[in-house]
Amino acid sequence: MSMGGNATDPVILATAGYDHTIRFWQAHSGICHRTVQHNDSQVNALEITPDKGMIAVAGYQHIRMFDLNSMNPNPLINYDGISKNVTAVGFHNEMKWMYTGGEDNTARIWDLRTRNLQCQRIFQVNAPVNCVCLHPNQGELFVGDQSGSIHIWDLKTDNNEHLIPEPDAAIQSLSIDPMGTMMAAVNNKGKCYIWTMTGGRLDEPTQLHPKKKFNAHSKYALKCLFSPDSTLLATTSADQTCCIWRTADLSLMTKLRDQNQRWVWDCAFSGDSQYIITASSDNTARLWSVDGGDVKREYSGHQKAVVCLAFRDEVVS
């Protein structure tokens, strides 16, 4: 497989959702410069490959890879053979493999290398998988499911462990900070859990130590995400807001709300953690300043709810 590694655009923003289209935006101007049709289903998750060559689109029964550096309206690769919705997708940082999670109660590893062996691995759990998060050490997958379990899958040793922070409260999202010292999880009761992490080197498995549990939102929480500098944690929710917390003391820094905004499904920080982009059910994605909490750009054009986004930024100095 040849990956078009020569990415020209340093900043990539893509959004998708229920209107069966993926839109690519000029993040700084709010102009949509490309729309790709995703005909047969809604889009559940988006992820840009580490080399910025392609974007993975997780939908119903498929993961499709579209080229980022051409206007090709068709996917380049179609991963299929899955029975239900694919809810999560991500990549090994050297593009050795791709991981996905789905409503068929599995997390999977797909081999991305071209000429080599086929390596496809599967991890079965007992409930539909809502979210999958890869530890920055690239060796452990954290899988959150609808029954409220968080599974830790050590890919090399195949060992796995699981914990249940709150029974019968579906884990909606997991995030590990880029330094691998903290993990956050949010559930459908609006609660947020923070663990500190130790270990996770060589053959030593990661250990989780509960740090804090707090009510982040009054309703369903949908997504949590650490900022690239690990100082902030964003949580989004059905209460139509996105909250930004300081990781140092978990105090609320900003509450991002807009009178038109509805459920906030997804978010992404800029490379310098100064801005955050959110995706909402009001057919709009928004760029906010983290400090001011004000909307800097609106990305409007989708005809239905925007439920996922993929964003890539670079740090210049």
Next chain:
Amino acid sequence: MAMMDNIDFLIAHIRHSFITSDDTSMCELIMECESSNNNNNNTQRAGYRGSTGAYLKRDMSDSGGSEGVEGMDSGDGDFLSHSHDILPDMDYGAHRRRSNTAQRLDIMRKDKQAKGKVKSIPWKDAPVTLTVEERASLFEKKEVAVITPDGDATEGETPKKVSKLSKLLEDFSKYGENPYMEYAKFDGRSCVTPTKKIDIFLTMAPPKERAYPMTVVVITTAKVQDLIGLICWQYTCEGREPKLQHGVNHYCLHIAEDDGEVDADFPSLDNREPVLKFGFGKLALVECTPTIIPKHSFVVTINVPNRGFNKFQVDSLNMPMRSILEKVINRRKIRTRPGLYYNLEKQSEPGVSIDLDANLAHMDTMEFCMVRENSTRGDREEAPHHNELSHVADSLTSHQYKSFMVMMVHRLRANTEVQLGVSGEKVEIDPVQVRSSIRLIRQKPVTHEADSIADCDLLEKKSNGRGVFRLTYLTEHNYKHHDFEADVGVAMEIVQKLKNILELRLSPARKEFITTQDRKLRKRDSLKYSI
């Protein structure tokens, strides 16, 4: 080209060149007949299937080489020797235009072809045994780089990290905001939804450039107003000069000739109509002359109980009610404390709070009342105060002439419509001429001097909202009267007006009438008591 050494390909290519460049379609007829004799349909289809199979196989092995060449090598000459753009219309006899079915098949085939180019990787459940080395190379845990926070002690001079996005945002803001940004979503250039391409002549451009239209691609669901916004947006984006100075309402679209001349015989396109309604491929953007600027502003009145009212001009009906409420609060500098909220009610529906997230357009009214949460208007206290004021005002203006249309009540015949003119000097009763009906008794216009008027009083309020009032006047030595009927409001106004006049003048006729009235009353009372 890589395939020029393949005879089959070359023959097919020459064939297709003939067919596609021949307008008479005779070539197609002859050649297709010939080729369909050579290969029957079945083998053709089998070839197709075989070739997709080859694609799949190749996907798995993934050669990474040119797909086309490999396709040729696998011996699928049949499939490739047929153009994908040409379908022999075998089912319909040789000479027919291509039917909808054929076209649909064509689309399906193209679709399939596009899909053929998509590499498909199915999930394989077969367990793969990995060697220790493979396992190590694929899934080894890496060291996580420690990110040094800004202003690290060892490198005190490291500047604060800036991302590309922040830089772009900063650069972009130097150019200033595009005020027409909200219309960018109607841009169809990057859309997959149906769009319409329109050439727009810009009448505000310098004369040299006026002949060259700006091409705009608009999504078909947009309205004309949106199209104007989109044109303004694109104009600003392209950095055209002179810069647009006005809001979208200051421009309109006219039909234009091919050379860009504005067709002045037709009015501008209606802003509220969808773009799709108009079939024109060329339009001109024209600045509205001040007289034809469409009045798109609306006046909203917000009453505040016991504190008067505020009027606002609102540009769009899409304004959410919440921002109107905020406007009032800001204008009145009302301090909002947490826990103390204000609601809006329609003036006509007291006690029913409206949804603040709804737009003005959904309200069907422009008059609202601001009420504190968990509180009511209490405007009943206000009412008498208000009346007193208007009372004074009325009495001051009551000597001025005012005319009313009322029905005159006759004892024996049908009511007739008359114009009742009331002023400080006199009361005029002018019958309204009804041409069609023949009247035996012609009513004559009558004038009563104000000094001859003795009284005016409301006799009854009917259930149908009409009121009857009596005007009593003095002739020689008798009191006579006219009865009139009008809407209660009008009747009360006339009665009030006349009473004011009488009060101000206090004529002998009036005095005498009052005394006789009093006497009558007393007589009646004494009778009552004497019984």
